[in-house]
Amino acid sequence: MNRFLMTGLLACAICGVQAEDLRISKFNYFGPFTVASPIMVDSVDVNGKTFEQSSLFKAPDRLSVKGLASSAMEDAFAPSHSSNAIHMLAFDFENTSYAIPELEVKGMKNYAAYLDGEKINGSSLHLRPGSHNIVLRYLSAPDQDTDSLSVYLKSENNAGFSLRNDGKRRFHLEDVLHGTAISRSEISPDGKFLLTSYTTTRRGGSSTRTNKITRLSDGQTVAERQGYFNWMPNGSRYYFECATVDGNELVAVDAATGAESIIVASIPQNYGYMLTPDEKSLIITTYQEGRTESDGVYEVIQPEDRQPGWRNRTSLSIMDIATGIVSPLTFGNRNVYLNDISSDSRKLLVSSSRSRLEKRPTTLSSLYCIDLTTLKVDTLVKEDGFIAGGKFSPDGSKVILMGTPEALGGIGKNVPEGRTPSMTDNQLFMIDIASKNVTPLTRDFNPSVNDFKWSSADGMVYLTAEDRDRVNMFRLNPNNGKFTLIDLPEENITAFDLPDAGRNMVWYGESASSPKSLYLLDTKTLRSTKLATPKEEMLADVKLGECQAWDFVNSRGDTICGRFFLPPDFDPSKKYPMIVNYYGGCSPTSRSFESRYPHNAYAAQGYVVYVIQPSGATGFGQEFSSRHVNTAGEGVAQDIIEGTKKFCEEHPYVDPKKIGCIGASYGGFMTQYLQTVTDIFAAAISHAGISDHTSYWGEGYWGYSYSEVSMANSYPWSHQDLYVKQSPLYNADKIHTPLLFLHGDADNNVPVGESIQMFTALKLLGRPTAFVAVSDQDHHITDYAKRIKWQDTIFAWFSRYLKDDPSWWDALYPPTPLQ
Incomplete structure (x- = not known):
């Protein structure tokens, strides 16, 4: 979105004429830009038409006034001008609900209007919640009357229209989808150069990847290339594949000099490879x-044989x-x-x-x-x-192995007797190659390991791990088993890299209220230096609501972790609807800024967002994560219900009658299951959720294997209490909450039938429900255009039931008389 209002200038003012007619009284003015009349070689053109002043006005499809000087203006076209000229008037507003106002402009002849940089065709504006700009670009003639301008936004309701006088705007989905993000960063083995990959996504969904090679001593960029690169095992050369008439060469480039050399003249095609040190x-x-099998009729050897x-x-x-x-x-x-x-x-x-x-x-x-x-x-x-x-x-005498608590005979298991630990709670074990002795390194370490690297420079093991609802970095001394938390300025560490030499580490991460940033860490002082925040400029004018931690003690005496997001310009004297979100799979809902469920985008539409980490999430220790196993929602649901009720009790600005909930995958199952045991929610959304544990167990590509995570040693024929009685489908008659099902119709993890059968059940029961399928999408919705509509569908469902405003839903899915 282009920002037309210059820093320090007066924002537009909207004055109410009627309850539904909003008159724009103040603008930012750009111009005048003189447009010269042509030299009249003839009196008519090739078609016999005479010259008209209106032909001087040509309206482009897109418009940006970024970088142009402007001034404040009130109720006027423009200053008098002695020549034909182009002028532009801009005003800025925001709305927290979907709206279809009419833009009415009186007193202009030759003009075009632009909404967020795009030319408006017609007068109706379809406004998704967010901050918006309108620019009126028009042509004036000498001595033209400048006193008759009037501009209105006419709507059946004000749709939460408001103004910002602080030059800020609200966060929205486009801030997640667009811009430049860090996708990879690695240090050369000698610690002297940094390779960073950036992915830039533009409006419309096209993207490019750029690699920058930077000298760490002075921050100077020495090379910038497209494609994919890796560091050579030694020094500061990087390599890439280069297509030739005879195949592919492997080419190395010296980062310091730019000199190229061929490593391998012809490498095998479509194979993976790694250079030895x-x-x-x-x-x-x-x-x-x-x-391969013949087409049409084929044998499936075993369940996995269905997978391509x-x-x-x-x-x-x-x-x-x-x-x-x-x-x-x-x-x-x-x-x-x-x-x-080995090295x-x-x-x-x-x-x-x-x-x-x-x-x-x-x-x-x-x-x-x-x-x-x-x-x-x-x-x-x-x-x-x-x-x-x-x-x-580093010396090749030992191996660090990642596994679950049950690995290597259960030597790393730390759960109560008779309890099965979670297979997604990642542990580390050290094996001495000569003696085969095994040391469980993380048995008493609560965080669940994501990634680890054994440093050749200092002999320490560095790792990232889910630590409650954060992803933190730790340093492990393999000699004494001691862990040290490294205090970093971000809450969710995405990736890191260590060189073979030197004391610098590169890492990048994000926080609940800030996008990905790139840092250097001095491994001796453990101090970080920020190198880049690619989206910093793009988000400079965004105002976010506060994000605060909120924990509570449940009825079993456990402390349940959570956090909540408040809308921008939060007013504690008002009542707000609330959305509750919880984990899918087994990992906690992390403090990611640009996730598939961007909490700040929900908050920007006027919701309080409560994120809870109920029983069964990893990152809180083996005992806590083991509660995911053989419970089929028991305990998890109670935590969500108790947390939601207590949050409302302690935060009177939440409207307890307007609470929605949303989850995906296992979280989608939880959404469905919750509605069978509580009526506290006014709306619910299940994306790719499991409705019947038995059908999912047998049909999903990973159905029975994931059931070994959630239902270890339990099977449909042996534990009907879990597979049947705990399945939402067999309790569908207990559901009265308006429930939306979202599902990619090519989902191979949780087959789309899991939503279809539950939707059918609720339809037969006459309960409020809807089902939206996303064509050709798997478990995640990754297609650019489809993701936007998928996300708008989520927003619209909550608006329909938590704001009592069905207009967005009806615009996306118009009512039909078909039965």
Whole structure:
């Protein structure tokens, strides 16, 4: 959105003429811009038409007055001008509800109107909630009357129209979708240069990716390139693939000098690869296609065989860069993955996996250490159903492995006897390669690990982890098992990178009320220096409401964490509708600024937003996260209900009769389940939610395997109390809350039938409901245009029931007499 009001200038004023007619009395004026009449070579043109002054006015489809000088003006066209001239009048307003006002302009002949930079066709304005600008661009003649201008916004209601006199505007969805964001940042192995990737998304959805190479000593950008790059294992050279007539070359560039050199003249196509630290070999991941079935009628070997590409397998090969010779390292019908390469280039850490349908159906993984000089294989872990990847220590003598609390025989388990821990609560284990001794590093560490790196520079392990509703960074001393919280200026750390040398670390993250920023961290002083905030200028004029922490003690004596967002220009003497949001899957609803459910965008429309972290969320310790297992909503629902009621009791500005709730995936199930056990919500939204645990268990690509997370060792035939009695579908008659179902019709995680069957049930019961499918979208709505309408659908449903305003919903989905 373009901002037409210049800093320090008077904002427009809207004066009410009638309850529904708003007269604009003050403007910002831009001009005059002289338009010269043409030299009259002839009296008529090729079509025999005479010249008309109106032909001097041409209206572009888009308009921006950014950077133009302006002045305040009241109730007038423009100062008198001796020549034909173009003038522009701008005014600024905002609305907190959807509106379709009429723009009425009197006293202008040759003019065009622009709403948020786009030319208006007709007089009706379809205004989504937010801040808006209107510019009137017009042509004037010498001695033209300048006293007859009148501009109105005519609406059936004022739709929350108001003015800002502080040069600020409200946050909206476009602030999430558009602009430049950091997508990757890594330091060269010698610690001297920084590679940062930026993705810029423009209005309309097109995007570009730019890579900048920056010298850390002075911040100077030494190169800027498109495409994808990686650092070479040593020094400060980066490499990329370059297409040639004979295939693809691997080209390295010296960041300091810009000198290019060819590393590999021809690399295998469509394969993954990693350079060994000595830069002498490529470890190549080879993909082998499995047997295909005939079209039309085909056999499904096992449940995973429904997934495209499941029959394909990966194996490893090694290429000698000097000779180009490729030799196979592994062979077989199991997938083999490269985890890490030791710093001396002698050893590979690899894993293999197979599906397990007998007993508990988790994926069985094995971890091996391969000596490249002898091809001797050392088995570190054999067919464990609860491990993920690992990384070597800097000296190659140890491995840190990530897994669940049940990994390695449950050595890291820390839950009450008889309780099954959550498989999404990520733990770290250290394995001594020589002795095979295992040390559980995080058994008594409550945060759930997201990522970790073992520093070659100082020997410490740095990690990010879900820490309550934040993602924090920690430093682990592997010698004594001590964790140190690193105090960083953001609440949600997205990614970080460590060089092999030096004391700088690069990281980037965001907070609940601020976009992603890039930082350097001195690993000795643990002090951070901000390098960039790409969206800072774009959001400079945005005014956000406050975000505050709010915890409560539930009836079981547990402290339940949460936070809430207030609308901009919050007035505690007013009553506000409220939206409640909770986790999907098992991770807490993080303090992300630009999430798929941007809480600040809800607050900007006049809602209080309450985010609660109920029982079962990771980041609060193994005992807390284990409450997700074999409960099917029990406990989680009680926390949400208790928290919502207590929040209303302690915050009298919330209207307790106008509360909505929303969740996705497991959170979508929770939305449905909540309506079967409470009537405190006035509206509810379930995106991609599970309505029947039995059908989801058998139909989703990961249905039965996710059920091993939420229903460990419990099955539809053995635990009907969980699969049937706790499924919303079998309790549909208890639901009276207006319930909206949203679902991508290509969702392979939670099949769209989960929404269809619940929608059908509520329709048969005569309950208020709606179902909106998003074509060709999977579990997440990623298509640019479809995401906008999907998000508007959410806004419109809440507006319909929490603001008693169905106009936005009716505009999106006009009422139809079809039955």
